[in-house]
Amino acid sequence: MRKWLLAASILTAMAGTASAQDVTAPAPARRLAVTIYNSNLALVEDARVLNLTAGRQRLEFKDVSPQIRSETVALSAPGIGIVEQNFDYDLLTPDILMAKAVGTQIRIVRTNPGNGQQITETATVLAANQGVVLQIGDRIEVLRDDGLPTRVIFDRVPPNLRARPTLSVTVDATGAGSRETRLSYLTTGLGWRADYVALFDEKSAKMDMTGWITLTNTSGTSFEAADVNLVAGGVSQLSRPRPTTAGGGVRSAGTQTGQGALADYYIYPLPERTTIAQNQTKQVSFLDVQQTPASKVYQVDLGSFMSQEQPISANVLLKFTAGAGVSSSPQMPAGVVRVYVRDADGDPKFIGENSIPHTPAGSDLAIQTGQAFDVTLQPTVVSSERISDDRTRYLVTYVLRNARPEPVSVVVRQDGFGRRAKILKESLPGTSVNSTIRGWDVPIPANGETTLTVSFENGY
Amino acid sequence: MRRPIGLLVIALLMASGGPALAAGVVASEGPEAVALTIYPDPGGERAGPDLEYDDSTGLALVTEWRTLDVPAGESVLTFRGVAEGIVPETAALDGLPARMVERNQDYDLLSPGSLIAGSVGARVKRVRTNRQTGAETVEDAIIRSGPNGVVLEVDGRFEALGCGGQAERLVFERAPPGLSDKPTLSMRVRTQTAGRYRVRLSYLAVGLLWSANYVAEVRPDGRMDLLGWVTLSNLSDTTFADAPTQFVAGELESTGETTATEVQAQTVQTRCWPSDTTTRGQWIFQREAVISPSPMIDGDVSEIVVTAYRRSENLQDVPTAISTVQSELGDYKLYTLPGLTTVAARQTKQVRMLSREGVSFDRVYRFGVYDGETWTPDTVEPATLVLKTKNSKAKGLGLPLPGGNVALMQTDPSGRRILAAESSFGNTPVDGPLEIGVGDAPGLRVRPRQVRTWVRGERTLTEYELAVTSTRDDAVTLEVIHRGDPETPLKVVAETRRHARAPLGLTWSLPVASGENLTLRYTIETRD
Numbered sequence: 001m002r003k004w005l006l007a008a009s010i011l012t013a014m015a016g017t018a019s020a021q022d023v024t025a026p027a028p029a030r031r032l033a034v035t036i037y038n039s040n041l042a043l044v045e046d047a048r049v050l051n052l053t054a055g056r057q058r059l060e061f062k063d064v065s066p067q068i069r070s071e072t073v074a075l076s077a078p079g080i081g082i083v084e085q086n087f088d089y090d091l092l093t094p095d096i097l098m099a100k101a102v103g104t105q106i107r108i109v110r111t112n113p114g115n116g117q118q119i120t121e122t123a124t125v126l127a128a129n130q131g132v133v134l135q136i137g138d139r140i141e142v143l144r145d146d147g148l149p150t151r152v153i154f155d156r157v158p159p160n161l162r163a164r165p166t167l168s169v170t171v172d173a174t175g176a177g178s179r180e181t182r183l184s185y186l187t188t189g190l191g192w193r194a195d196y197v198a199l200f201d202e203k204s205a206k207m208d209m210t211g212w213i214t215l216t217n218t219s220g221t222s223f224e225a226a227d228v229n230l231v232a233g234g235v236s237q238l239s240r241p242r243p244t245t246a247g248g249g250v251r252s253a254g255t256q257t258g259q260g261a262l263a264d265y266y267i268y269p270l271p272e273r274t275t276i277a278q279n280q281t282k283q284v285s286f287l288d289v290q291q292t293p294a295s296k297v298y299q300v301d302l303g304s305f306m307s308q309e310q311p312i313s314a315n316v317l318l319k320f321t322a323g324a325g326v327s328s329s330p331q332m333p334a335g336v337v338r339v340y341v342r343d344a345d346g347d348p349k350f351i352g353e354n355s356i357p358h359t360p361a362g363s364d365l366a367i368q369t370g371q372a373f374d375v376t377l378q379p380t381v382v383s384s385e386r387i388s389d390d391r392t393r394y395l396v397t398y399v400l401r402n403a404r405p406e407p408v409s410v411v412v413r414q415d416g417f418g419r420r421a422k423i424l425k426e427s428l429p430g431t432s433v434n435s436t437i438r439g440w441d442v443p444i445p446a447n448g449e450t451t452l453t454v455s456f457e458n459g460y
Numbered sequence: 461m462r463r464p465i466g467l468l469v470i471a472l473l474m475a476s477g478g479p480a481l482a483a484g485v486v487a488s489e490g491p492e493a494v495a496l497t498i499y500p501d502p503g504g505e506r507a508g509p510d511l512e513y514d515d516s517t518g519l520a521l522v523t524e525w526r527t528l529d530v531p532a533g534e535s536v537l538t539f540r541g542v543a544e545g546i547v548p549e550t551a552a553l554d555g556l557p558a559r560m561v562e563r564n565q566d567y568d569l570l571s572p573g574s575l576i577a578g579s580v581g582a583r584v585k586r587v588r589t590n591r592q593t594g595a596e597t598v599e600d601a602i603i604r605s606g607p608n609g610v611v612l613e614v615d616g617r618f619e620a621l622g623c624g625g626q627a628e629r630l631v632f633e634r635a636p637p638g639l640s641d642k643p644t645l646s647m648r649v650r651t652q653t654a655g656r657y658r659v660r661l662s663y664l665a666v667g668l669l670w671s672a673n674y675v676a677e678v679r680p681d682g683r684m685d686l687l688g689w690v691t692l693s694n695l696s697d698t699t700f701a702d703a704p705t706q707f708v709a710g711e712l713e714s715t716g717e718t719t720a721t722e723v724q725a726q727t728v729q730t731r732c733w734p735s736d737t738t739t740r741g742q743w744i745f746q747r748e749a750v751i752s753p754s755p756m757i758d759g760d761v762s763e764i765v766v767t768a769y770r771r772s773e774n775l776q777d778v779p780t781a782i783s784t785v786q787s788e789l790g791d792y793k794l795y796t797l798p799g800l801t802t803v804a805a806r807q808t809k810q811v812r813m814l815s816r817e818g819v820s821f822d823r824v825y826r827f828g829v830y831d832g833e834t835w836t837p838d839t840v841e842p843a844t845l846v847l848k849t850k851n852s853k854a855k856g857l858g859l860p861l862p863g864g865n866v867a868l869m870q871t872d873p874s875g876r877r878i879l880a881a882e883s884s885f886g887n888t889p890v891d892g893p894l895e896i897g898v899g900d901a902p903g904l905r906v907r908p909r910q911v912r913t914w915v916r917g918e919r920t921l922t923e924y925e926l927a928v929t930s931t932r933d934d935a936v937t938l939e940v941i942h943r944g945d946p947e948t949p950l951k952v953v954a955e956t957r958r959h960a961r962a963p964l965g966l967t968w969s970l971p972v973a974s975g976e977n978l979t980l981r982y983t984i985e986t987r988d
């Protein structure tokens with residue numbers, strides 16, 4: 001042990017010109033701030049008070065994230081200059097230990113298989129390629145050529161071999177004394193998204209919604225008692241993050257254009273410090289609204305004119321307005337909305353889920369939860385007839401069935417109308433949804449069916 | 461067989477965390493009661509004993525009741541004994557008047573690898589055993605590196621673990637803090653008043669799924685008996701004892717993000733130095749590593765699954781007389797098993813869902829032609845048979861039918877029960893059309909021919925001829941269906957029988973008497 005320390009200090013003395021000294025950063029008075037982005041990226045700011053000596057010295061940070069993006073490391077403190085920073089990931093393993101021992105002496109201890117006696121010899125490692133070739137006195141042998149148990153004892157470990165990847169920064173300090181240093185870096189392995197729970201009551205057309213921020217940490221390290229900020233927005237905007245600036249740097253990044261850039265960023269600070277442990281999924285509530293208006297819609301979208309032998313189930317959509325009834329941060333960060341309804345006993349039951357993008361407040365959302373068992377549509381192209389070179393006359397029927405004990409209304413949207421389409425007759429008034437889609441609201445009586453008949457000429 | 465419930469308040473063992481995190485731990489060892497609502501697999505997998513557990517197959521809503529003694533102030537509630545397939549972000553707790561600070565799932569698992577990783581720098585004992593004398597040598601050691609190649613410091617010198625071929629092992633004084641045997645769900649809450657609370661914990665979980673299966677028995681009188689089964693599979697290693705169990709029939713929207721945590725325990729690797737010798741092959745390499753590289757957890761699991769499934773097939777419940785009760789859930793159908801059911805780990809279970817006797821149906825014989833189709837000369841193809849009915853009371857049905865596979869059974873004249881066909885149908889509401897495809901119709905064959913095709917101006921005309929031969933001993937109606945692209949209008953300009961337009965296409969209905977031969981000819985006009 002002592003020998004190793006001696007060797008280590010000699011090495012550092014050779015590396016540094018002034019009286020270099022190793023300072024291992026201790027833990028006390030540490031303040032961690034973690035800013036987590038949507039897509040597996042986080043900015044870690046690690047502030048702590050270090051007692052520095054004047055002149056050149058090396059600071060080691062052993063507790064940084066193993067998934068650190070080392071090119072983003074920045075260390076700042078009053079009165080220091082950065083000489084160099086290194087991220088060493090030459091790990092201490094038996095094979096590397098042997099490779100580094102080439103040319104040096106080791107000891108081998110062989111066990112006699114007959115009587116169990118142990119013989120210790122000193123050997124010089126000549127090579128460690130495929131097998132280990134040793135010089136023992138004036139003999140050359142291969143390690144464990146006879147397959148018998150042989151211990152290998154190394155006198156020292158090279159100083160740059162470590163148990164885990166280590167960040168080291170060599171600094172030049174103007175004076176001795178303790179001062180606050182701030183280390184910041186980007187790391188992968190941390191991410192977050194939103195999870196929403198919507199409890200929908202069809203009778204009252206109201207919904208309760210809770211929102212959770214879900215953090216995941218698979219970075220390889222824990223972040224203890226950290227201030228956590230979450231940024232809603234894509235990483236594409238963050239082509240050149242400036243890790244040395246705190247929180248506000250994110251907003252400035254928001255002004256940079258990128259694919260799908262959003263007009264504004266939203267930052268969600270967690271209300272209190274928390275420990276994000278390694279291999280942990282953490283959830284913190286950020287949204288809780290009661291009795292906000294919501295409604296259920298049946299809808300069928302038809303991409304082209306077609307005849308269907310089997311009825312098509314209507315899609316069930318839940319419609320609501322993002323941020324209704326919320327005063328603070330009413331926008332909805334991207335995530336999964338899971339919808340529940342109460343069963344006959346009053347217990348909430350899951351009825352489907354869908355993803356939403358980052359949604360500004362006031363946006364109207366219609367998320368599909370599933371398909372109706374009892375509400376179907378069966379389209380039939382009854383006739384189609386060429387009436388001129390570029391015009392076709394169609395008669396299309398849509399049979400809509402409702403096996404529910406109450407009347408329902410279905411939004412039918414038919415795509416495929418051309419530029420020169422002309423409606424001749426329709427059994428229910430339709431409206432143009434856009435240039436190619438026509439829509440009808442079709443009421444169906446309880447346990448009944450409605451046939452929508454449309455005749456039209458189509459031309460492109 | 462209910463789990464024993466252990467409730468205890470212990471001090472927070474984890475060394476992590478400052479004063480803000482110091483909170484009492486309230487550990488709940490398992491649920492007192494559990495209820496299951498099982499969904500069809502979002503990915504469309506069908507329940508059965510050949511499925512294996514993974515982090516995304518199956519979906520169920522698990523509801524548990526637990527009793528907690530919660531002190532006033534801040535505490536961490538840990539919930540053990542939750543389902544293996546829990547989707548942690550869906551967990552919800554009701555019945556505790558407390559403010560939820562955060563909820564966590566920790567899955568840093570105790571394994572040989574994490575034991576070493578968490579003990580780097582710690583003092584351990586290395587015990588070597590002399591294989592000849594049996595004598596043990598115990599030395600103090602410090603783990604300098606690991607678990608990807610363990611290097612020990614012994615008496616100021618350095619040695620590898622498991623590279624020398626001797627019998628050696630490590631003895632640890634304690635396990636590193638914060639490691640658990642299984643992923644652990646916990647919630648940090650603040651309560652005003654201490655008390656005993658009965659809480660409801662509910663969450664979505666993967667690993668459970670169901671599907672519908674039908675046996676349709678065609679009777680000699682031409683009617684059909686339909687028997688529907690719920691096939692329920694529990695792929696996970698969690699047993700749900702005495703659980704009220706429900707099934708949801710319908711198509712739920714899914715995002716693919718409702719998945720269980722994929723847990724990988726840290727493994728140990730022996731990164732020993734190169735081991736080639738001049739004598740390779742002359743002796744059997746006997747590396748007696750104290751900790752051998754442990755296989756990936758996936759490998760382990762699949763092995764268990766395979767053997768357990770073999771067992772579960774034998775245990776597969778014999779269908780019993782109990783039947784499910786159907787109710788509504790939003791736009792889906794909810795089926796409730798009467799009483800309580802134990803859904804054992806890695807088990808496939810079948811329960812009767814519905815049965816209807818004497819369902820009347822029509823046999824529809826079809827032959828399909830696609831517009832423009834040509835055939836090799838003298839091709840003879842069988843017509844197909846479809847059993848067609850309406851899901852109505854008048855036909856002997858009139859109840860929601862969750863889509864599933866159908867085994868169509870038939871009794872032949874000698875009284876033998878045979879499988880006529882396997883087919884399937886989709887979710888069918890009341891009064892909706894129900895069709896079960898049987899496949900080739902016996903004794904009804906068609907020789908199709910495209911006779912000629914010619915151009916008249918911008919119009920293309922094509923003449924088809926279908927020669928029908930019946931060797932059946934009954935009279936049937938054959939539907940010849942000519943279909944094409946709906947965007948390309950088809951016009952019949954000549955025909956030997958009158959056609960009709962149906963959803964499937966242009967349709968000719970041909971009554972075919974027993975042993976009759978007849979021919980249908982028609983000409984179709986299209987315009988480009």
